[in-house]
Amino acid sequence: MIIQQYFTEGIAHSSYILSGNRTCAVIDPRRDTDLYVQHARELGVRITHILETHLHADFISGHIDLAERTGAKIYAPKTAECDFEHIPLSEGDSFMIEDMKIEVLETPGHTPEHISYIVADTSRGEEPVALFCGDTLFVGDVGRPDLFPGRAEELATKLYHSLHEKILSLPDFCEVYPAHGAGSLCGRAMASKRTSTIGYERLYNYALNIKKINDFIDILTNSMPDAPDHFSRCTGINKEGPLPIKRLVPIKALNNEDFVELAGRKDTAILDIRSFESFGGQHIRNAYSIDLNSNFATYAGWLIPPDKNILLVTDNYGQALEACIQLHRVGLDMIEGFLEEGMFGWVTAGLETSHVPQISIVELHRKITGVSDLVIVDVRSASEYENFHIHNSINIPVHELRERFNELDKNAEIALMCGSGQRSSMGCSLLKQKGFEKIYNVAGGMTGYAAAGYGPECPRCVLPWAPFSDSKNTIKEDA
Template identity: 35%
Template structure:
C-alpha cells in the first residue's frame, strides 16, 4: 500500500494518491490531471475511483477531466447532487482498492454532503482518514459556507458538524493518521496548523475545536472570529457541481500570444482585465496602464479569486517569459478559465515598442521612517488579526479583500497617504487597483510592516477601532 499526499502550497490544498496491488484511488484532485496520469502510468496501475470529500469552494477539482481520461467513476458522499454521472456513496459503504478498503463516513456540517474516507489496510486495521474540510489540523471546517444551499443557519450547521465529529471521527483509534484537505493559509478554516499530517490522538489533545466540553461550547468556539468568505467561493462550488470546460481547452485558448501593437485593441474589444503576474519589485518600475498586479510568486490563485471575483471575467496576461502556462494553470485552479491570451514578449516588448507605461511610487522602510511624523497618513491593508497584533501608531486599517468598499473614500481625499501590508505583495495589489481607479496620491512601502517595525516608526500593540478606514 502506498499513500502520497500531493500538496499545493499556494492553495494550501492536499490531494491524495493511494495505491494497493494493481489499483489506485485519488481523493480531491486538482484541476490539472496530468501529474496523476503520470503517476498511474509510472506505477502501472488502474485508477478505480475518484473520491470527493465535498463540493469544494476554494478550488475547482479535476474530477471530471480525470474521470473522462481514465474511465474511473467519481464518488461523492450522501446528499450530493451533481449535473454529471457520479456514485453517491451510502454512509458506511465500503469501496475496495486492491487489498485495502475505503469506508465512506458521512460527516455533514461543513457542507451537507461532506464525507470523510476511512482507509482500512490489508490487515483490516483502521489506518487513516481523509477528512476533507470536516477536520483540519488545529481546526475544523467553517460551517458558514453552506447556509444558503442547506437552508440552515451557521449555528445549526456547526451543531451538525459537532455531531459528525463526535459520532464518526473521535471514536476512531488515536493512532489513525489524519490527512486533511487543507493546511495553514486556506480560507476554509481560521486556526490551521502549518503541518499537513498528524495522528488523530494528537489532534484530540491539541485541536481547540475537539477540546470543547459540549455542543454549545463547540458551536460558539467554531463560529467565533469567522471573517466573510471570499466572494468567488460560490462560483467554484457551482463549477464543481455543474461541470466546466476541459483543462486542455482552457490552456489552448489562453496560450495565445498577442502582439504589443494589438494588445490594447484586443483588451478593449473583449472587456478583458489586464493581469500582470510579475513581482511587485518589477511591476512598480513600469507596467501597462490599468494593469492589476497579482504576483505569480505568492498566494496567486486565492488573491485572484478574492480581487477579481467573477470567474467569467476575460483576462489578458502580462507575465515573465516562460511563466504564461503556469499562470493559466493556477488561474484555472480557481475557475478563471477565460484567459484570452498574453502580451507577446512581456512588458519588455511593450516598452521596446514605445507604448505608454505607468509606475507606482515605492520607497524603502528607512525612507518612510525618515519622513514619518504624527500627521503622516498610513493605511494598513493586512488582515484584522495582523493589524490587531501590532501596527503603525494611528494607522488606518483597510483590509485588501474589502478594497472595493473603502477605495471610494480615498477618491475625494487629496491628502497623501502611505500604503503597506506585511511584506509588499498585497500592498502592490492594492496599489495597482487604486492606480487603475485614478487614485494616485499615495506611496507604497516596500517590505511592508516587516520592514517598518525595524525602524524608529512608533508602533502600537492594541486595536484602535476609531482608525478603521470606512
C-alpha cells in the same frame, strides 16, 4: 497499501493517491492532473477510483479531467446531487480496492454534503488505519462552517456532531489525511504539519477540546477570516462538473497592437503578474497587480471579475503558462493571451504606462516621524492588523478596497502597506483603477518595519499561516 500526499502551494490543498498492487484511488484531485497519472505509472498501477469528499469551495476539482483521462469512476456524496456521472455515496456504504476496505461516513458541517472515507488494510487487520476527512478535520483545526449564508449555526452544530460522534470514535492510532493545510482559508488556525492521528488531534486540537456545543458554535461562527469571492463560485462549478482543461482555448501570444485592441474592451481585465517592484516601475493603465510569487491563485480568484477576459503581463512565457495553471485552479478560464514582448517591448514602442512610487521603510519612518500628512492604509486582514500595526494607520483589507475606496481622499498622499509589499501593490492597483494618483507602495511592509527595529516582529507577517492571536501590539510614532 501506499498513501502518497500531494500538497499544492498557494491554495494549500492536499490530495492523495491510495494505492494497492495493481489499482489505486485519487482522493480530492486538483484540476491539473498530470502528476497523478505520472505517479500511477511509476507505481505500476491503474487509476480506477476518484473519491471526492465534498464540493470544494476554494478550488476547481480535477475529477472530470481525471475521469476522462483514465476511465476511472467518480465517487461523490449522494446529498451533493452532482450533475455529472458518478457513484453516489451515503453513510454506511463501503467498497473494496484490492485488500483495502473503504467505508463512508457522512460528516456534514464544513459543507452540507460532506463525507469522509475510513480505510482498513484487511491484509493486516480490520481496524481503521486511515481517515480521508476532507475539510471536516484538519491538523490543529476543523473546517469552517460559515461559508453558506444564513446557515452558519446549523452547519456548526452538524460539524460538532460529525466530530464528536463519528470522527472521534475512531481509534487513536488512525491516521488523519485532511484536504488542506496551513495557508488555506477553509479553516482558521491550521498547523503547518500536513498529517496527524486521531489521538494527537484529540489531545491538542483546540476545536476538539471545546466540549460545550454552544461554545463550539460561538467560536466557529465568529471572527472567522473573510472568504474569497471564488469560494461561492467553485462549489457550483464542481457540482456541475468543470470543463476539462484540454477543451479550453490555449493562451495566445499577443503583439502590442492586438493587446491594445483587446485591452480597450469593457469585457477585459489586465492582470500583471510580475513582482511588485516591476509593477511599480512601469505598468499598463488599469492593470491588476498580483505577484505570481504571492498567494496568487487565491487573490486572483478573489479580485479578478470572473466574467472578464484576462490579458496577462509577464516577464516570460513560462510565467504565463504557470499563471494559466493557477488561474484554472480557481475557475478563471477566460484567459485571452499574454503580452509577447513584455513591458520592454511596450515602452520601447512608445506606449503609455503608469507607475507607483515604491518607498522604503526608512523613508516611511522619516515621513511619519516628521511633518507629513501621509495617510497609511494597512491592507492586511483585521486579525493581522490587531496583532501589530502602526499608530493612526487605517485598516482596509485589500479585497475591501474595491468598495471602501470612497472612504479615502483622492487628493491625499496615501501609502499602502502589508506584510511585504505584495498585497499593498494589489491595493495600489485597485486604487489606481479608481483614479487615485498620489499613492505609494511601502516596499518590505511590516516585515521590513520590524527588521529595521521600528517595532516588534509580527508573527503573521513572518509566518503567514501562524495561528490567529488575541494579543495586540500597536507601534506608536512620536510626532
